[in-house]
Amino acid sequence: MVNKKRLYWTLQITGWLGYVLLQIVFYNFSNETGIPLRRIFFFTFEGLICLGITHLFRHYVNNWKWLNLSVPKMMMRVLPTIFLLAIIIYFLRVPFSIWLNIVSVQRLAFEPQQIMVGSMFYFIMMFGWSLFYFTYHYIARYNKSLKYEASMIEIELNNLKNQLNPHFIFNALNSIRALVDENPNKSKQAINHLSNILRNSLTFEKKGLTKFDDELKIVKDYLSLESIRFEERLKTELDVDPNSSRFLVPPFMIQTLVENGIKHGISRLTQGGTIHLKTLVDKNRLKIQIRNSGQLINGARKGKFEGTGIKNTTQRLKLLYGDEASFKMINENNNFVLTEVIIPQSI
Amino acid sequence: MKALIIDDERLARKELMKLLEEHPSIEIVGEAMNADEAIQMVNDLNPDLLFLDIQMPGKTGFQLLEELDAVPFVVFTTAYDEFALKAFEVNALDYLLKPIQAERLSETISKILEKEKNKATAVRNADKKLGLNDQVFVKDGDRCWFVSLSNVRLFESDGNYIKVYFDNNRPMIHKSLNALDEKLDERAFFRASRKHIINLSWVEGIEQWFNGGLMVKLKGGDKVEVSRRQAAKFKDMMSL
Numbered sequence: 001m002v003n004k005k006r007l008y009w010t011l012q013i014t015g016w017l018g019y020v021l022l023q024i025v026f027y028n029f030s031n032e033t034g035i036p037l038r039r040i041f042f043f044t045f046e047g048l049i050c051l052g053i054t055h056l057f058r059h060y061v062n063n064w065k066w067l068n069l070s071v072p073k074m075m076m077r078v079l080p081t082i083f084l085l086a087i088i089i090y091f092l093r094v095p096f097s098i099w100l101n102i103v104s105v106q107r108l109a110f111e112p113q114q115i116m117v118g119s120m121f122y123f124i125m126m127f128g129w130s131l132f133y134f135t136y137h138y139i140a141r142y143n144k145s146l147k148y149e150a151s152m153i154e155i156e157l158n159n160l161k162n163q164l165n166p167h168f169i170f171n172a173l174n175s176i177r178a179l180v181d182e183n184p185n186k187s188k189q190a191i192n193h194l195s196n197i198l199r200n201s202l203t204f205e206k207k208g209l210t211k212f213d214d215e216l217k218i219v220k221d222y223l224s225l226e227s228i229r230f231e232e233r234l235k236t237e238l239d240v241d242p243n244s245s246r247f248l249v250p251p252f253m254i255q256t257l258v259e260n261g262i263k264h265g266i267s268r269l270t271q272g273g274t275i276h277l278k279t280l281v282d283k284n285r286l287k288i289q290i291r292n293s294g295q296l297i298n299g300a301r302k303g304k305f306e307g308t309g310i311k312n313t314t315q316r317l318k319l320l321y322g323d324e325a326s327f328k329m330i331n332e333n334n335n336f337v338l339t340e341v342i343i344p345q346s347i
Numbered sequence: 348m349k350a351l352i353i354d355d356e357r358l359a360r361k362e363l364m365k366l367l368e369e370h371p372s373i374e375i376v377g378e379a380m381n382a383d384e385a386i387q388m389v390n391d392l393n394p395d396l397l398f399l400d401i402q403m404p405g406k407t408g409f410q411l412l413e414e415l416d417a418v419p420f421v422v423f424t425t426a427y428d429e430f431a432l433k434a435f436e437v438n439a440l441d442y443l444l445k446p447i448q449a450e451r452l453s454e455t456i457s458k459i460l461e462k463e464k465n466k467a468t469a470v471r472n473a474d475k476k477l478g479l480n481d482q483v484f485v486k487d488g489d490r491c492w493f494v495s496l497s498n499v500r501l502f503e504s505d506g507n508y509i510k511v512y513f514d515n516n517r518p519m520i521h522k523s524l525n526a527l528d529e530k531l532d533e534r535a536f537f538r539a540s541r542k543h544i545i546n547l548s549w550v551e552g553i554e555q556w557f558n559g560g561l562m563v564k565l566k567g568g569d570k571v572e573v574s575r576r577q578a579a580k581f582k583d584m585m586s587l
Contacts, residue, residue, distance in 0.1 A: 170426035171356075174446040178358035181365075229356055270355075270381045270405045 008058075012051060020047035038100040045096045050122075053089050054129050057082070067137050078130055086123035090115060148319070155315055168259065169194070172225045179228065190228055193221040201252065209248035209320070212279075212286070216240065218255050219277065226262055233272025234262070243281035247345060249288075250316050257290050257339050260309045265294025265337055290339040296331050317341070348372060348463065351388055353379045353411070354400035354424065359445060363398055363424070366452055372460060382406035386414055396420045396459060398443075401431045409486055413520070416530050417481035418493065420459050438491050476532040479548065485511055487518030496535070500549040500565050502527060504542050512569065537584060539563065540574040547584065 023043045028035040060081075061067065066074050094110075096102075172194050179187035200218050223236050258275060266273040273293020280287040310329065317325040324344045332338035350373050354360045360378050367373050376392050379385035381403055389397070401408040401423050412418055423442040425431050435442040441455055466480065477483070479497040486492075494513050501512035504524040510517045528538050539545050545563060552564040559575040561582075573581050 166427035170445055171359075174362060174426060175356070175358045177446050178362040178365075182358075182361070229358065231357060233355075267402070268404050270383075272404075 012055065016047045016051045019050070020044055039102070042096060042100045042102050046093055049089055049092050049096075050125065053085055053092075054126070057085060057126070057130075058133065061133075067134070067141075074134070078134075082126035082130055083119075083123055086119045086121075086126050087115070089122045089126075090118040093118070151315070151319060155312065155319070165259065168222075168225075169198075171229055175225070175228045186228070190225060193224045196221045197225075208251060210251040212244045212247045212249050215249050215251060215254050216244075218252065219258055222255050222258065223275070230262075230266070230272055233269075234266060235272075235274040237274065237276040239276070239278040241279045241281045244279045244286055246281070247286045247343070249286070249343065250320060253313055253316065253341070254288060254290075256309050256313060257288075257341070258292075261290050261292030261294070261337065261339065265292040269293060284345045286343050286345075288341045288343075291332060291336045292339075293335060294337050295334070296329065296337055313341070317343070348395040348460070349374055349376045349392065350396040350398060351375070351377050351379060351385065351392065351394040352398045353382075353385045353403070353408070354398070355380050355403045356400075359400065359424075362445075363447060366447055366449060369449065370453070370456055373456060382408075382411040382414075385411055389415055389419075394419055395463065396422070398422050398424060401425045402428060409484075409491065412484035413486055415484065417477050418484045420462065421484075421493070422455055422459070434489065434491070437489065440491075440493075477530050478532040479535050479546075485518050485520055487520070490518065492516070492518070496531075496546070497548065500546045500567060501569055501571065502536075502544040537577075537581060539571050539577055539581070543571050545571055550585070553585070 020043045023046075024035060024040055027039060027043075061078075064077075066077055069077070172190070176187050176190045176194070179190060197218060200214075220238075223234075227234050227236065254277070258277060261275050266275060274291075275293075276289075276291040278289045278291070280289070314327050317327055321343060326342045327340070329337065329339045350367070352360050352363055352375060354363070364375060364378075367375060373396065376394055377388045379388050382405055385397075385399075388394075396419055399408045399411070399421055402425065403411075406414075408423060412421065421441070423431070423435060423440060424445055424447065425442065426445045432442075434440070441458065443451055443455060477496060480495075482493050482495045483499075484491065485494055492513075494511070498513045499511055502524065503510040503512065505519065507521065507523070508519040509522050509524055509527060510519055524542070524544065528536075528544060531544065535547060536544050537547055545565065549565045549567070550563055551566045554562050554564075556562040556572060559578060561573040561578050563571045563573055563581075565571065
């Protein structure tokens with residue numbers, strides 16, 4: 001990752017230094033007598049003034065967020081501004097040109113014609129600088145949106161692989177088949193639960209968020225099916241804050257975390273265990289806490305394909321909420337693992 | 348054939364039992380919920396066939412097999428597990444996917460019954476020692492085998508492990524040679540030295556060696572030294 005600040009300063013310094021050197025060399029070769037020292041100083045000060053003014057310009061462009069405007073609106077603000085800045089540069093230069101005797105007659109510096117010519121020159125320079133600056137940012141932003149799209153596609157693929165968790169589905173089908181004789185009603189209910197989950201996973205939207213209540217339904221369907229499989233070995237507890245309904249959540253995220261808890265925690269214990277889902281609403285943020293019997297070993301769960309569910313979750317959170325969402329997974333005590341996701345209220 | 352069903356899910360066991368009703372040649376002698384229960388039952392009931400779920404809490408199916416001395420025929424079951432499926436394919440193991448299809452089950456059972464017929468019938472040792480007729484489960488990294496002891500020509504100790512010589516393979520198992528020695532039938536397997544146990548049916552040639560010991564040549568080329576201490580016993584065994 002290129003350090004943006006470093007890049008900016010490198011470009012500024014080399015750019016203006018180049019400009020100064022170019023001026024010096026040009027003057028040197030176009031004058032038989034070579035270049036006097038004061039000229040060198042003059043060019044240097046000029047370069048420094050330009051550096052300072054462009055830096056200031058950039059500062060205000062960022063502050064006023066002109067990069068976020070459409071191009072026409074942006075130009076409407078930038079053009080007059082750099083025109084003004086050009087004039088300012090010219091007048092900042094005047095004291096130096098006088099001090100270093102660049103101008104033979106002081107009055108000349110204030111002639112309208114001189115002012116016009118000088119300012120025009122700086123206007124063109126400022127224009128060139130702005131062109132470069134804004135173009136760079138537009139390209140960087142386009143790049144970022146491409147990366148974002150690429151990530152989203154990758155997540156989509158991951159999700160597709162994760163959602164239709166074949167292990168869960170075939171185990172569920174096996175249990176349902178067994179129930180057909182033993183408890184036909186229960187097997188019908190189970191088929192409904194499974195059908196609901198499959199339907200939801202098929203209509204999964206790319207960047208979508210889903211209502212908390214819908215996600216909770218998915219989680220309940222999932223837990224019903226797992227209860228059939230594990231029977232007395234799985235105890236479930238739900239403790240849902242009624243205010244949670246206000247929130248939108250990424251679809252299948254809570255389900256994935258619950259499944260993770262069962263897969264890596266409870267299904268590994270011969271006596272089984274408990275899965276506990278709790279939600280809290282705290283100042284416009286939704287806290288989702290999943291506790292499952294089991295322990296994290298060495299900070300991670302053992303398993304061949306562990307991690308993809310969690311990685312997927314953290315990726316989605318970052319993309320949807322940036323730094324506003326948080327995720328953590330720790331051993332809460334000797335018997336339980338706590339997975340906590342905190343998400344802000346969506347826009 | 349006596350069979351044991353090992354699966355942590357009651358409904359899965361029930362399903363399989365139902366399917367096996369169509370196969371009178373298979374008699375279910377027990378059901379186990381996890382590896383520890385299973386080990387107990389295998390030792391008590393001596394089944395000829397195991398239906399073994401690969402994903403169980405606690406110990407996995409593979410770990411269970413490694414803890415058994417002699418292993419019967421095994422058919423693995425799984426709903427879906429990429430890793431396990433790969434292992435089954437690579438090692439040519441018999442497996443069934445849940446929900447189990449009746450036809451697939453029939454095919455597998457026919458295969459097993461065929462294998463059973465081809466196994467040389469021998470009297471089971473009263474003292475339950477492992478003989479040439481028994482097979483063991485050997486796992487080394489990603490590879491695993493069911494090896495008939497008649498094919499194992501040599502056991503060689505290597506630190507805390509034992510190298511098992513059969514065909515062109517020498518996988519390592521995590522066991523002590525002394526412990527293995529006690530379990531093997533001494534009429535079939537001989538402790539040649541501190542480091543080696545040899546399969547007597549693979550002995551091809553014997554010659555005198557230093558220090559009153561012997562150098563035994565096995566079919567296939569391996570040469571094993573018999574220590575002086577064991578040499579006398581060896582001569583007795585081979586009735587020289």
